[in-house]
Amino acid sequence: MELLNATIIPLLLTALLGMPVNTQDCRQLQEQDMDTEESPCENFYQHACGNWYANVFQRNLGAHDKHSQWKANLKLKLIRYFEKGDAMEGSRPHLGNYYRSCLAAGQTLSSYTEAMARSGANFPLLERNSSASEMGNGYSSSSRSASDYSSSSRSSTSAFSSSSSTSSSSPSFDWVLANAALRQHGAQGLWRLLVQDNWQSAEQRIFYLLPPRFDLLGEDTMSEFLYQRYLKILLIEMGLRVRRAALLAERLIEFEQSLRHLLPKDVEQTLVLREPQVLREWDQQVPQLQLKRYFGILLQGLDWDESSLLIVADKEYLIGLQRILNSNRIDPLILSTWLLLQLPAHFELRMHDDENLSSQRDHCIQQLRRLMPGALGRLQMELVLGENYREEYDTAVQRITLMFRDLKQQFELALNATEVFEQDQKTRQLAREKLRAMRLVTPRLQEGGGGGGLPTNTTTWDETLMQLSLNQARIEFRQVFGEPVVAAPADPLAVNAYYRLKLNRIELPLGLMVSTLLQQQECSQDLEHFQARFSAGLGYIMAHEMVHAFDYDGINYDAGGQLANGQWPARAIIRFGLRAICYLGNRYSNATLTVNENIADSEGLRLALDTHLAKRGSKEKEEEAGQQENLRSFFVAFAQNWCGVAATGTKGGTTPQQQQQQQHAGHAERVNNVLGNLPEFVEAFQCKAGSRMNPADKCRIW
Numbered sequence: 146m147e148l149l150n151a152t153i154i155p156l157l158l159t160a161l162l163g164m165p166v167n168t169q170d171c172r173q174l175q176e177q178d179m180d181t182e183e184s185p186c187e188n189f190y191q192h193a194c195g196n197w198y199a200n201v202f203q204r205n206l207g208a209h210d211k212h213s214q215w216k217a218n219l220k221l222k223l224i225r226y227f228e229k230g231d232a233m234e235g236s237r238p239h240l241g242n243y244y245r246s247c248l249a250a251g252q253t254l255s256s257y258t259e260a261m262a263r264s265g266a267n268f269p270l271l272e273r274n275s276s277a278s279e280m281g282n283g284y285s286s287s288s289r290s291a292s293d294y295s296s297s298s299r300s301s302t303s304a305f306s307s308s309s310s311t312s313s314s315s316p317s318f319d320w321v322l323a324n325a326a327l328r329q330h331g332a333q334g335l336w337r338l339l340v341q342d343n344w345q346s347a348e349q350r351i352f353y354l355l356p357p358r359f360d361l362l363g364e365d366t367m368s369e370f371l372y373q374r375y376l377k378i379l380l381i382e383m384g385l386r387v388r389r390a391a392l393l394a395e396r397l398i399e400f401e402q403s404l405r406h407l408l409p410k411d412v413e414q415t416l417v418l419r420e421p422q423v424l425r426e427w428d429q430q431v432p433q434l435q436l437k438r439y440f441g442i443l444l445q446g447l448d449w450d451e452s453s454l455l456i457v458a459d460k461e462y463l464i465g466l467q468r469i470l471n472s473n474r475i476d477p478l479i480l481s482t483w484l485l486l487q488l489p490a491h492f493e494l495r496m497h498d499d500e501n502l503s504s505q506r507d508h509c510i511q512q513l514r515r516l517m518p519g520a521l522g523r524l525q526m527e528l529v530l531g532e533n534y535r536e537e538y539d540t541a542v543q544r545i546t547l548m549f550r551d552l553k554q555q556f557e558l559a560l561n562a563t564e565v566f567e568q569d570q571k572t573r574q575l576a577r578e579k580l581r582a583m584r585l586v587t588p589r590l591q592e593g594g595g596g597g598g599l600p601t602n603t604t605t606w607d608e609t610l611m612q613l614s615l616n617q618a619r620i621e622f623r624q625v626f627g628e629p630v631v632a633a634p635a636d637p638l639a640v641n642a643y644y645r646l647k648l649n650r651i652e653l654p655l656g657l658m659v660s661t662l663l664q665q666q667e668c669s670q671d672l673e674h675f676q677a678r679f680s681a682g683l684g685y686i687m688a689h690e691m692v693h694a695f696d697y698d699g700i701n702y703d704a705g706g707q708l709a710n711g712q713w714p715a716r717a718i719i720r721f722g723l724r725a726i727c728y729l730g731n732r733y734s735n736a737t738l739t740v741n742e743n744i745a746d747s748e749g750l751r752l753a754l755d756t757h758l759a760k761r762g763s764k765e766k767e768e769e770a771g772q773q774e775n776l777r778s779f780f781v782a783f784a785q786n787w788c789g790v791a792a793t794g795t796k797g798g799t800t801p802q803q804q805q806q807q808q809h810a811g812h813a814e815r816v817n818n819v820l821g822n823l824p825e826f827v828e829a830f831q832c833k834a835g836s837r838m839n840p841a842d843k844c845r846i847w
Contacts, residue, residue, distance in 0.1 A: 172674055175778070178785055186832035186839065190816040193784035205503035210789025210812060212640050215660040219638055220510050222528050223521070240513060240520055246606035247509035254382045256607035257489040264326035267316040268481045270383065318477045320470075321435045323484040325442040331614040332491035333357045334484055335404070335466060338443075340621040342647060343421060343455065350624045351421055354436075354458035359405050361490060362398070373398045378495060379486055397483050400475070407465035421455040431463045433471055443618075447626055454625075492610055510638070516613040518636045522655045523590050525637035529659055535590065541658065542587050545683065548756075549585040549651075552688050555756040556580055559847040565720045572717045575703070579694060582704035584650040585687070587658070588636070644690040646699060647706040651690045657683070677775055680757035681750075681782035688756070689749030695847070696741040697725065727844035732818050734810065742809045747822045748847055750783060754825060776829040780820060787812035 180195020199208035199217070206217040227244040262271055320335075327334040337357050343349040361372045373394050380390035428437045428451065437451055469475065489495075497508045513521050523534075530537040557580055560566070566573035639654030693699050700721065703709045713721075728743040729736045736743065757779060761772075791812050809815070820826045822843045832839040 172778075175674075175678075175781055175785065178788055179781065185830045186836040188813075188817065189780070189784055189820055189826075189830075189838055190787070190813040193781045193816070194788035194812075197785070197788035199789070202503075205501075206507050208789075209792060211786055213792075214789065215640050216638050216656060219525060219656055219659060220507065223510055223525065223637075224506050226524070226528055240517065240524060243513060243517075243606065243609055244509050246609070247512055248505060249606075252492070252494050252607050253605075254379060254489055254494060256605060256611070257492065257494065258383070258485060260330065260611055261323065261326055261485050261488055264322045266319045266323035266326065266481070266484075268323070268485050269318055269478050270482050270485065272316075318481045320477075320480055320484065321439055322442065323481065325439050327484065327487055327491075328443060329615055329618050330488060330491070330611055331618055332488050334487055335470075336462070340624055342645075343457075349455075351455040351457065352625065354427075354456055354463070356408060356459055356462045357404065359401065362401050362405065369398060375490075375495070376486060379489060380482075393479075393482065396476075396479050397486070400479050400483050403469055404466070407462050407469075419457050419459070421457050424451040424454040424456055427456055427458060427463075430460070431467045433467050434463060444622060447622065449626065492607075512610065514636065514638050516610065516617065519590075522588065522637040525655070525659055526590060538590060545587065545653070545658070545687075546585065548679075548684050549687055551756050551760065552684065552691060552752060553580055553583065555759060556688075556691060556752055556847070559752070559755075563847050565717055565724065565846070567720070569714065569717055572713055575709075575712055576695065579649065579702075579704040580691075582649055583691065583694060584648075586650050586652045588653065588655040642686050642690050644693040644699075645706070646693070646702055649694065649702070649704060649706045651687060653683075653687070657686070673775065674778055676760075677757070677778040678782040680753055680760075681779045682786060684756065685750050685753040685783055685786070688752040689745045692745045692748040692752065692847075693741065695748075696744045698741060721846065724844075724846040727842060730842060730844075732821070732840065732842075734814060739810045743818070744846065746810075746815055747819045747844055750819050751823065751845065751847075753783075754779065754823065773829050776825060780826055780829065784816045784820070787816050 178195075178197040179193055180191055183191040183195055185192040197211070199214050202221060203214050203217040206220045208214040208217040227241050258268075258271060262268065324334040324336075328338050335357070337353075337355045339353040339355065340350055341353050343351045361368070361375070363369060363372065376397050377387075377390045377394040380393055381387060385393065424437060424440060428435075436456075440449075440451075440454065470480070493508070497505055500508070526534040526538055557577055560573060560576050560580065566576065636654050636656060637659065638656045640656045640660060641654065642657060643652045644650075645652060694702075700713055700718070701709055703712060725740070725744060728740050728747070733739065733743055761775070789812065791809065810818070817838065821838050821840050822845065824843070826832075827839045830838070834841075
């Protein structure tokens, strides 16, 4: 059956993606998702999206709404290319080779344990396994009895002890070397070390030392059971007998739970702005964590100084971690084995062996995306735009830049006219300066592969993954010391734009731009319709992000991305609040959490619409019927950005995706509430007063 799937599915993918686009049917592409039997004045979301669906190939690659469908289509293009017979002879054969190696499931645990062993940390489990192999008796002949892994062994020496609990003649386990080796490969260990913008100075990159994520451990007993079983499988593969592997895996779970218990029980998943401190100060506060030595390992070869290296850290977690590691409860065998297995877990070894072919394909594409975004991005653009993709892409960037300029000009007109700044020219000028200083960052088609170049001396997929990760970590570390950061990651599968509050800039990912270029190809024979789709699509997305600079959070930051320190006077904030309170009304569910997104949705579409109408107004005056038809196309195009259902976010979720989902209303609510605020929509569809899409209270700030 697997052979049959491997033969048939590529043929179906070819049929799905190989057909030429009929450029004459741009309007039909829009209409085929619509449910025209639903009244546009009662439920416009259903009217615009009632017949939208994702096909089986798209659903297998995660499609659940329009944005994830865009991403799935981009993945399908790559999969089709990689699985064609001539892919290995194309312009980028190395990508096809890596993809095929990944799909062949050729990963081995020994590749990762050997990489950790090269750190010099002296892992007891590896030392015993090696000794047992030399004696020809296997691991079991020299390993502990089962009781050694039970609770009776918990009175072992401290992890900080100079000797290991194995034997007095064995070298000590060095957990600092092991912890550093994990970060060199991009994995988390006893903490996560991130390189991010300094929240106090957005143009500076610094280190953030945070608690690890416990995604595999999960929040429920089933996740814990599956994680423990996964660890047991890895231990068995290392040579332990089943019973001993199960007992050791149980101890590893207990250790990880002790780390998670250091987090507050009712922690709110919000950003806590902590004061950066230099490494010397942190090393004095938690001396037994040996942070100076840890960074010395990571930054070897770089010119750095402990008295100037800035770090934002979770002090409470570090103190708790020091207390745990300094106690007599931690057996070095448990600590060392837990650290040892974090590397294969990071690279998801064995996690996808039992999945279907579609899931394995998705996993391999995601690995290439994470470690070689530059090379994959260039390939994606070539597949979409052809051999002259660089020229086509540059032209598209120019068009998008002009749209961004038009949006800023239109927004400035709104700031000039708003009553929020009535008789307050100083604050109005501050707002204009912030808008004028706002930048748009488009992804650069990088000439080098992600992670600092493609490895040429690796022979297996495991080695390729680790070498790319090592390269990527070195680039991150050098950014702390002034190496330029690529303006925006050329991620071919990212379809969500962002407004960076502390940088006052909008970032457009490559995947979103590719999706827009595909739409342009579909509509190349109907430029009027394409302009409506472009304005209500990418134009609205940029306008949405632009408005975030002036929502409840944005008004607290100035043109340079710094905290404004009360630059807006109370009267301006009160006037803003009196208008913004409409977005907390009964029409909005969970409004206190979603209010900023509600503001950006409605005010952003208002801005995109005004910009679109202003651009059309510069032409000869059209017939009324043509104007209304264009408006209707604009509103349908906006609604179809949100066809499908939003991904379910877990309350109090810990991942960035879960947190972002909680900040947005559902797709249907976003569409209907936004359009209900626009009189132009009511006029275009002749919605009567009192109908659902023509509410009496229409929200507007700017």
